Amino acid sequence: MILIGRNLSPFVRRSAASLNLLGLPYTQRPLSTVADAAAIRALNPLGRVPALVLEDGEVLVDSAAILDALDEMAPDRALVPREGPARRTVLRALALAVGATEKLVAAYYESRRPAEWLWPENQARLASQAQAGFAALDRLAESGAWLCGESLTQADVTAVAGFDFAATVLPGVIEGRFTALAALRDRANAIPAIGDTRWQG
Known part of the structure; x- marks a missing residue:
């Protein structure tokens, strides 16, 4: 592949x-x-x-x-359970991770407009939406080893990818916030399968 x-x-x-x-x-x-x-x-x-x-x-x-x-x-x-309550739990967390990441990506693109076309209010709104998603993930990260319990799932992989992207392109969105999610990110990146995919620039 x-x-x-x-x-x-x-x-x-x-x-x-x-x-x-x-x-x-x-x-x-x-x-x-x-x-x-x-x-x-x-x-x-x-x-x-x-x-x-x-x-x-x-x-x-x-x-x-x-x-x-x-x-x-x-x-x-499989990183998403195939059925039942466990699947719905992971999909809920995954939706938060995807949503936060999509809003962060949109805020990043907004920041890259030519100066005369910048729309600061829209960038702030998008960044706020991303922060709300990361805050919800941060609360989940406080409750266990991973977002959905003791096993790493796609919700964790996606949250880490989005959180690291924020740290790379718009660090002000997450700086000083989301300490539980940051700790989860660090644990995940210590796993070579995940950490080895970090963008090196």
């Missing part, structure tokens, strides 16, 4: 970390949506990353679809 995209993207990174955690072999092509736009559009008409090229040539786009397929490939190690 071939993972397309750079781990600067939290959505590419959660895919890479999940492949590692599930023990699924892959190579990575760290294409940029700016410098390599044409190559990415050849795989994903939306021009977005990640994309995952399967061994038979099928291309999966969007990290949610990729992660669902990966769990099917390694059902005994």
Whole structure:
């Protein structure tokens, strides 16, 4: 399998970390949506990353679809439980992690507008939404080893990818806040399958 995209993207990174955690072999092509736009559009008409090229040539786009397929490939190690209350618990935490990350990404793009097109109020609103999501995850992180109990799940992987992305591109959003989530992030990054995917710039 071939993972397309750079781990600067939290959505590419959660895919890479999940492949590692599930023990699924892959190579990575760290294409940029700016410098390599044409190559990415050849795989994903939306021009977005990640994309995952399967061994038979099928291309999966969007990290949610990729992660669902990966769990099917390694059902005994799946990072989202397949059914019941445990699945709903993880999906609730995962929704918070994805939502916080999406708002953080939007705030980051807002900050990169040309000066004459900056919209500070919108950036502040997006950052506040991201902070609210991280605060909810921080409360979950206070209650156990991982967000959903004693086992690491996709909620943890996604939260760590989003939190580290914030630290890289908009550190002011999280600085001095979310100490339980920061501690969880540090525990997760001590696991090579996750820590080795951190963006090095």
